[in-house]
Amino acid sequence: MSNIIEIKNLRKGFGDLKVLKGVSETIKEGEVVSIIGPSGSGKSTFLRCLNLLEKPDSGDIIFDGKSLIEDKVNLSLHRQKIGMVFQHFNVFPHLSVLDNIILTPMLEKKLSKEEAVNQAKELLEQVGLLDKIDVFPRKLSGGQKQRLAIVRALAMDPMVMLFDEPTSALDPEMVKEVLEVIVGLAKKGMTIVIVTHEMGFAKEISNRVLFMDDGQIVEQGSPQDIFDNPQNPRTKEFLEKVL
């Protein structure tokens, strides 16, 4: 399996606060990698560095064989291949469900309206939102908004999907419908990096689990390693609190 993202000695701070203290990691094609760890440990910052929503202070991000850090890199072109789903959905409130999905493929991938609409319908069907195609986001529930956000990202046909706590802002009864969509993606072989507090879910879908604390990946391994037989005392302590 080829490497999709290589992260080399990544450092990032905000002012005096050092948030990432030298993180190295490789994400391979088809892998599902979960990131767990206490709040404030730098999980979101790490994820947001992968598509350069945060600019690293030093280190390198190699995506699909090319460094994203170089000055002349065409960042938006690379970002098209890296889908991202946010905790607070960030769907576009001024656009209908359909327009949320087709806007970027039409503007940036030069898809014809017909192609884009057909693709959108197919994706909406898969997540059970086809009947909402002409609705505006304010009429959607949290779970529906998040499914829309996932579809919007998928419409760019990305090589990897990044999820930052996709169910943390949802009412409990809506968590399942979103997790099911993500499981479906994993089953189809999508490469996924997901920050999550849903430990059962992480255990179920991940190939690998990374435990982050204080700006570093403290421990990593298979879900069995991490959840059933953690080695690092900080991992143990964290898991005791959340499980």
Place this chain on the structure above:
Amino acid sequence: MTLLISTLGVFTKYWPVFLQGLLATLLTSFVVVLFGTLLGILLSTIRLSKYKLFAGLVETLVSFLRGTPLLLQLYFFYFALPQIVGMDIPKEVSIIMALILNSSAYVCEIFRAGIQAVDPGQREAAESLGMREKYIMLRIIIPQAIKNILPALGNEFVTMIKETSLASTFYVADLMTSYRIVMNASYKAVESLIILALVYFALTYTSSRLVGVLERKLMASV
């Protein structure tokens, strides 16, 4: 009662002067807000750009224009502009340019605030999809910022109708100047002030209403 009769008297005799002033004020306000808006958009674009030096310069200029009296700015342009350019400039031009510059500072702030009030998550989502900067602004940020911008821009027009009255200080044609003309001809100060107040109020009231209607129409379409 006598005041009412004498006010009516002044009005019947001098109404063409007031009408002329009214038209001048409307025209000036329109020109000022139009060009002030265009210049203000340009300034806010620079202000929000990544060119920190120019952004800083604009920020300083805008704070200065907002932090000094308009009348002072009018005097400054009235005296300084011909000196700087080194030739005679009609006072109308100097005054209108000062009004435009002043208005553009407020419009710049209106746009900056409107754009920055859009949830940063919107930009992040667009960036993460791989949208280029121009589309992020044109298709995601500005359509959402319009909701914050339009009401404030409408208020700016109404404010400008009142502020152009300062141009009368320099005998530049406007509604307030018609007071001076009538006053000099008839010595009826109170009467002409009453007429003026009513005309100004009618003007700002109707334009507020018009702006309100326009806003609702535009809001419904975005």
